[in-house]
Amino acid sequence: MTTLPSKADTRAGTRADSRTDTRTGTRAGTKGVPRADRERQVLAAATEEFGRHGFEATTVAAVAARVGVTKPLLHQYFGSKQDLYLACLDPVGDRLLHAIRTAMAEPDTDAPPTPLRVLHALFAALDGQREAWFVLYDPSLPPGSDAAHRAAHYRDAIDDLAADGAAGLLRAAGSDDPLDADALRYAWRGLCTALVRWWINHPDQSPDAMARRCARLFSAARSVVPADGEPA
């Protein structure tokens, strides 16, 4: 919706680009953009659309229009709408999972505490495609579908990482209620989502700047609860 190149524009550039663009070793009787390139374009566009509007509200035609192509091409390349979604989901999920996992695996010794390191890794992984986060956390996926299951799988994997940290925090604070741990996971997830959403609305902010901002927010939030807080 933002930078929709006119069809004529795309079309005109097509031939020249295919010569200069990605040399995918293509050598066959072909017209237009090589399939691999087109697939990359489509995936990027679809990821942004799905992330911005959610699965339900995203139309295949809209994704196609962003790339300067028509619906049937997407179906031929990726299959159904859900298949297209899945094609977006996997790379995003893997990227995020890997980023968070390595951030948590780092020695917990020095400067930034784990949650802040995780946030920083998150921002770094999402830079350039921030809406991707909402591909994972899309509430409008058809319940019971493959897509919903796979997305849930990735979310759970990420949550499991958070669970470790959460459990530690709670134990230190004197709570061993498993429900508390679960709620804390929800809260943390919601916090990340909110921060990413803010970030999307402030495109000029670098990942590093975001991480620093989060550090400031955390230290400010520290004063909310004076010393201890467990009534009843």
Place this chain on the structure above:
Amino acid sequence: MTTLPSKADTRAGTRADSRTDTRTGTRAGTKGVPRADRERQVLAAATEEFGRHGFEATTVAAVAARVGVTKPLLHQYFGSKQDLYLACLDPVGDRLLHAIRTAMAEPDTDAPPTPLRVLHALFAALDGQREAWFVLYDPSLPPGSDAAHRAAHYRDAIDDLAADGAAGLLRAAGSDDPLDADALRYAWRGLCTALVRWWINHPDQSPDAMARRCARLFSAARSVVPADGEPA
């Protein structure tokens, strides 16, 4: 979707209920359930549907089916789908706004700090209709529509309340960056949303129990940032 009473069931109960149910001073040549009662039923069902699935994914027919009636009746009573949404939005928005406003107006002196008082008020206001929160925070509203504007209006009003507290916190922590304040509002909103979502998935939890749980979580989160945290 959960407790969908069979049509015959509802139909059969209709006549008997209208005699015992709400005596709305009805005195006219009528069949079925008096309009005022039906409207209340519809509003309750619609609020839950909208909250659970979002505006876009909610179908008028589904709301009608929940109540045991057909589409045209809803349209006759409430107008378009958007009108129905607006009819749900207003009471919910007013209720939440009022609850939060009074919670923040209370003397800030004694036991629970403001954020926790606000959360408690929130849970109390949402009890019995927890999905209502997501009617206000529905991302799938048609952009630019009346509905989107009104919902944004309520959200902003609530955010403005939060902004006061946020600004105070940040000033105390040494930051006067207005972007920090904005991000903190997002974070707080996201936190509330996440907690409400958790609550919806744990129907047995009372509002009071939720408030206590939040207090525990807050005190646990306190240890995330050791003493101060503002690098570079």
Place this chain on the structure above:
DNA sequence: AGGTAACTTACCCATTGGTAAATTACCCTA
């Protein structure tokens, strides 16, 4: 018996996911 509120059946139309069948443009060889 007729008036009226409550409610439904049957329909229209725009949107959207999806497909089949062309058509275009390129490379390669004879």
Place this chain on the structure above:
DNA sequence: TAGGGTAATTTACCAATGGGTAAGTTACCT
């Protein structure tokens, strides 16, 4: 240099869904 082969892409269509409406039907009350 004409034409065959093939990848890329489109036009034209189908079927299902869902918002919305018109007109009729039911059941109650007086």
